[in-house]
Amino acid sequence: MKIDKLADFSDPSLCHRLVVKIGSALLVDDDGEIRTEWLRTVIEDVREARDRGQEVVIVSSGSIAIGAKKLGFFGKRRSLSEAQASAAVGQITLASTWSDLLAEQGMTAAQMLLTLDDFEGRRRYLNASSTFGRLLKSSVVPVVNENDSIATGEIRFGDNDRLAARVAQSCSADGVILLTDVDGLYDKHPNEPDATRLEKVHGVTEEIQAMADSESGSDVGTGGMTAKLLAAQIAERAGIALAIVDGSHRKPLTYAAENTSGTLFLPKRDDSAYKAWIGGRMRFNGSITVDDGCASALHDGRSLLAAGIVKVDGDFERGDVITIHDLVGRMIAKGMTEYDAEDCDAIKGKQNSKQEAILGHTPRSAVIHRDQLVLL
Incomplete structure (x- = not known):
């Protein structure tokens, strides 16, 4: 009850x-x-x-x-x-x-x-x-x-x-x-x-x-x-x-x-x-903007992948909680990132198969895993 x-x-x-x-x-x-x-x-x-x-x-x-x-x-x-x-x-x-x-x-x-x-x-x-x-x-x-x-x-x-x-x-x-x-x-x-x-x-x-x-x-x-x-x-x-x-x-x-x-x-x-x-966090070092397909995937319970990112803002580090916005600027989620801002910007829009050459190491499964992401 x-x-x-x-x-x-x-x-x-x-x-x-x-x-x-x-x-x-x-x-x-x-x-x-x-x-x-x-x-x-x-x-x-x-x-x-x-x-x-x-x-x-x-x-x-x-x-x-x-x-x-x-x-x-x-x-x-x-x-x-x-x-x-x-x-x-x-x-x-x-x-x-x-x-x-x-x-x-x-x-x-x-x-x-x-x-x-x-x-x-x-x-x-x-x-x-x-x-x-x-x-x-x-x-x-x-x-x-x-x-x-x-x-x-x-x-x-x-x-x-x-x-x-x-x-x-x-x-x-x-x-x-x-x-x-x-x-x-x-x-x-x-x-x-x-x-x-x-x-x-x-x-x-x-x-x-x-x-x-x-x-x-x-x-x-x-x-x-x-x-x-x-x-x-x-x-x-x-x-x-x-x-x-x-x-x-x-x-x-x-x-x-x-x-x-x-x-x-x-x-x-x-x-x-x-x-x-995570959902109650009020201060952030950065944000990510995602395309419509990525936004839809997040609402379906998926993790946030680099391929859906169109813009990276701020100076965040791996482990920081950042905000996720859609193309019209609405905050749609918060989550703990697996990458810092520089690496995230480097692989934005890229499929997983192309990320290793950019990063110099095997990429992680997601930029923000669904277990560390909260929809708003």
Whole structure:
């Protein structure tokens, strides 16, 4: 059985391990202070989930907003250094608050600060996965945030929605709930009078993506509906259900389950842990463009052969995960390449029988084997 409705997130037989993400707009008020009493009700939800036999991981935003208040940057446009300084100051308060409030309910908190690099490299990804497993086995509640005090544009997620989805992959969660200041995905801007909320989405298609608004609805958040749909795509590749839920209510997890308030994204696939990691990758050193015949073969489950490649971009090495595009520029897959960019460019468009003379050695069976390729 799989998660099929919002109430299923409260069923330990369907959702044994749950990731809950809390956005800054919910956690921090207009004065830059933590909404402590509301947060206590969230922790009541966490305790009740634990009492049911569920394991819970928290992804908590808020460090920059909290620190900005203390440093006098709140409500102002901040430079990178000011944002990083704010995160360094705010994270102490944020972690302390979580630790104290969880302790009130008899639970132990653990802080994990992660960056994009911790998920892009396979070894570090597995290390994070192992840490989550050990903490949860010890009945600890991991509280995760992006390490904003050191993260810069090229090594950061930029929003905790996608971070939550990657955390869910790495800890083998069954479900993700994004608590936010809206009650789900609408077919048009929710301020329009005829806007309709979608209760279930079976896979994030181009049509679904067109409904998203890339702007965050608050002054303190960094996400927006586009980021949440990207998170849903990451989750669905690993067979993980994800819900966008209005978190403004007291005990928001209970409220969502009882009132079916939110949008549930149901996965279309259930990739292996390795393929889910490839599919969730966000940073790449290069790409390959393939012809229509090769694109069709990939969709039929074939490996990517050099004969179908028409263009090579970037400076990648063997073992890198790169993107694959069709002739109109759409990204259709990601995969781990068996060649570096120079060799790949040299053999593009060539049949296997002609590659040995170009490479000076016996060619590999494929540029990207199907076992290391994920269709999007």
